[in-house]
Amino acid sequence: MHRFANPARFLRIARPLTPALFWLGLILTLAACIWGLFFTPTERLMGDTVKIIFVHVPAAWLGMGGWTGIAIASIVQLVWRHPLAGVSARAIAVPGATFAAICLITGSIWGRPTWGTWWVWDGRLTSMLVLFFLYLGYIALSNASSNKGDTSRVAAVFGIIGAINIPIINRSVIWWESQHQKASITLGGSSIDSAYLAPLFVAVAGFSLLFGALVLMRMRAALAEMRIEARMRRMAEG
Amino acid sequence: MPHAPFIIASFAVTGVCMTWLVVSSYLSMRRAEASAAELKDRP
Numbered sequence: 001m002h003r004f005a006n007p008a009r010f011l012r013i014a015r016p017l018t019p020a021l022f023w024l025g026l027i028l029t030l031a032a033c034i035w036g037l038f039f040t041p042t043e044r045l046m047g048d049t050v051k052i053i054f055v056h057v058p059a060a061w062l063g064m065g066g067w068t069g070i071a072i073a074s075i076v077q078l079v080w081r082h083p084l085a086g087v088s089a090r091a092i093a094v095p096g097a098t099f100a101a102i103c104l105i106t107g108s109i110w111g112r113p114t115w116g117t118w119w120v121w122d123g124r125l126t127s128m129l130v131l132f133f134l135y136l137g138y139i140a141l142s143n144a145s146s147n148k149g150d151t152s153r154v155a156a157v158f159g160i161i162g163a164i165n166i167p168i169i170n171r172s173v174i175w176w177e178s179q180h181q182k183a184s185i186t187l188g189g190s191s192i193d194s195a196y197l198a199p200l201f202v203a204v205a206g207f208s209l210l211f212g213a214l215v216l217m218r219m220r221a222a223l224a225e226m227r228i229e230a231r232m233r234r235m236a237e238g
Numbered sequence: 239m240p241h242a243p244f245i246i247a248s249f250a251v252t253g254v255c256m257t258w259l260v261v262s263s264y265l266s267m268r269r270a271e272a273s274a275a276e277l278k279d280r281p
Contacts, residue, residue: 033249037249048245049241049244051245052245055252059252094259094263098258098259101255102251102255105251106248109244109248109251110248112244113239113241113244210256210260214259214260214263217264217266217267218266220267220270221263221266221267221269221270224267224270224271224274225270225274227274227278228273228274228277231277232277
């Protein structure tokens with residue numbers, strides 16, 4: 001891991017990796033959306049609204065995965081003082097918050113025709129809303145308390161403590177009575193028909209690659225800003 | 239209740255958010271890297 005602690009070495013890898021992840025992610029995402037929208041059957045109970053699954057589920061996965069990434073990067077920052085860990089945690093925050101928002105909005109839109117309501121204060125929806133607010137808090141905290149690009153120890157601690165919400169979101173449909181359906185995909189298998197499952201996996205892969213490209217772009221921007229700040233400081237000193 | 243408006247709205251929200259995210263991330267990266275390169279070349 002410390003092999004990549006050097007920002008110059010990281011940039012040598014990130015520069016060609018960013019367009020590769022972006023274009024592959026974009027192709028897979030568009031293919032999955034076209035496949036899901038036009039080439040999947042109408043579901044018996046939910047009708048055509050089942051097609052919302054191809055944006056809702058990847059957004060939920062990346063909203064939760066993003067915070068897991070922030071928590072891991074924060075631990076690496078605090079324990080091993082890896083110089084890129086804080087940069088990566090901060091780079092994840094805005095894409096993670098956006099995917100959490102997409103999950104909440106598309107879920108609400110899906111809820112209206114299937115449940116008859118835009119919103120219910122049940123465990124799954126509420127804990128996902130809490131995740132979105134945690135993202136906003138993390139973004140505000142890291143912007144307020146750190147230099148350009150890097151993030152502070154306070155924000156890192158917040159990132160680790162906030163991770164307690166991830167298993168709560170995951171288990172919420174089991175622990176509490178919920179309008180939201182139980183987990184359809186588990187380690188033991190899937191209850192989703194293969195006609196929907198295949199394009200769903202392609203959509204998750206595509207959105208995940210796009211997420212990776214976005215994080216790399218934001219890390220590269222943060223590292224460039226840190227270089228500018230260091231250069232300006234040296235110029236001001238003499 | 240027709241389902242098409244709900245499906246279109248979901249995909250439109252995702253498309254708009256993704257476009258904003260990609261464009262803003264790409265532009266901030268390009269601007270920062272160009273400024274850093276320009277500053278590096280300055281004596």
